[in-house]
Amino acid sequence: MVNYDTVLIRFGELSTKGKNRKDFIQRLYRNIQYILKNIEGLEYRKTHDRIYIKLNGADSEKVKEKLQKVFGISSFSFTEKVDSDIDAISETCLRIAKESDKKTFKMIAKRHDKSFPMKSDAINRTCAGNILQNTEITVDVHNPELEIRVEVHQNETYITSEKIPGAGGFPVGINGRVLLLLSGGIDSPVAAYELMKRGLQVEAVHYASPPYTSENARQKVLDLAAMVSEYQRDMKVHIINFTDLQLQIYKTAGDPYAVTLMRRMMFRLAEEVAKKNNCLAIATGESIGQVASQTLESMVCINDVIRIPVIRPLVCFDKLEIINLATKIGTYETSILPYEDCCTIFDPKNPVTKPSIEKAEFYENQFDYASLIKDALEKQEVVRVFPQKDEEDFL
Ligand code: ATP
Ligand code: MG
Secondary structure (H helix, E strand, O other): OOOOOOEEEOHHHHHHHHHHHHHHHHHHHHHHHOOOOOOOOOOOEEEOOOOEHHHHHHHHHHHHHOOOOOOOOEEEEEEEEOOHHHHHHHHHHHHHHHHOOOOOOEEEEEEEOOOOOOHHHHHHHHHHHHHHOOOOOEEEEOOOOEEEEEEEOOOOEEEOOOEOOOOEEEEOOOOEEEEEEEOOOOOOHHHHHHHHHHHOOEEEEEEEEOOOOOOOHHHHHHHHHHHHHOOOOOOEEEEEOHHHHHHHHHHHHHHHHHHHHHHHHHHHHHHHHHHOOOEEEEOOOOOOOOOOHHHHHHHHHHHHHOOEEOOOOOOOHHHHHHHHHHHHHOOOOOHHOOOOOHHOOOOOOOOOOOOOHHHHHHHHOOOOHHHHHHHHHHEOOOEOOOHHHHHHHHH
C-alpha cells in the first residue's frame, strides 16, 4: 500500500456549467467538508477545476469510502505532491512503483504548465527509465497493472496511480428542493437517491395510518430516511396521519376506487406540504405499470388533482434495476422488513387499472375531504433525521 499525502478531486459534469460554476464548486466544497467533518487533520484547498485535500496522516480508506458518496465528484485520486522538479518527480514515481507490488506499468505525464522545461514524452521516458533500472517491474503500454499519472502544474506536481470513480451527478442542494413521498417500500428510498444525485435537496412526507400501521412501520421509514440522508447531510420528514381519510375513502368508494382516491389525497396533501416548505416539485418512487395505481391511466387520474410538477425518477426502471440500486445504497434489507404500511393493510382485491376522473370526483364529492386534509396537515409531525453514525454530533 502506497502512502499518499493528498487527495485530488475532479468534478466532471460541473465543469460544463459555465456561469454557475462557482456556485457548484463552492457547494461541492462545503458538502465534501461536511461529510469528512469527523476526520481530523485534513486541509482543504480549491482551484478553478480541482479540490485538494491534504491528509496529514488521516486514514485514506475512510476518506475514500466517504468521498464515494459525494455527488458532484466525477473521480478522485490519492496523490503525492512534489515540487515541479524532474528529480523529485522521478524519485516519487520510483517509490510508487516499488511500493505497489505490481508487475507492469505505464507512465502518463501531462503538463498543465507549458513552461515546464520538459515535454510530456520526455518526462515519461525519464521516470520510466528510472523505474526500469531500479526495479523488476516492466512496461506495458496497452494493459498495465499500474498507471502512474504525473500532472505538472507551475509550482507543484501531483503524482497518482489510481483513479477512483466518484458518484457523479451534481452537488446536493444546487438544483433546489423537492418533497418526496416516502413509503417503507423498496422504491421510494431509491428515488431519494436518484433525486439527490441530480443535485436536489430532498424532504420527505410519509402517510401513516395508526393503529392499522405499527410503530415499527413508522420507525422503518425514519430509518430509511436516515440511511439516504447520508447523501445530503440530514432530512426533514413530515409524518401525516392518514387514518381518517383512509377510513372515509373505504366507506365511500369501496374496493375498486379506494387506491385511486387514497393516492389523490396523498398528492393533495403533498402539494400543500411542498408549498409551505419551499419545495418546487413533489416526487414519488412510481414506475410505470408496476401496480394498478401506476398505469399511465392511473397516473393521469391521480395527477389531475394537483398543479405542482411530479418527478418520478424511477418511472422507466425495471424492478430488478431498482432492487440492485437499493442493495447498492444499503436500503434493501430494511425495505423488505415485513411491517405493514397503509397500502398493504387496506389491500383492495380489485383495484381499477383505468380509473376515470369523473368517477373519482363523484366519490370524493360525497364527503368533506377538504376538512379532513386540513385536519391532517394541522396535526402533522415533523422529524429531522441524520445519518446514523453522525447523530451524536447534533445532540
Ligand atoms: P415503494 O416500494 O416505494 O413503497 P410501491 O411499489 O410499494 O413503492 P406504491 O405503494 O403504489 O408502490 O407507492 C407508489 C409511491 O407512492 C411510492 O414510491 C411512494 O412514493 C408513494 N407512497 C406510497 N405509500 C406511501 C406512504 N404511506 N407514505 C408516503 N408515500 C407513499
Ligand atoms: Mg409501497
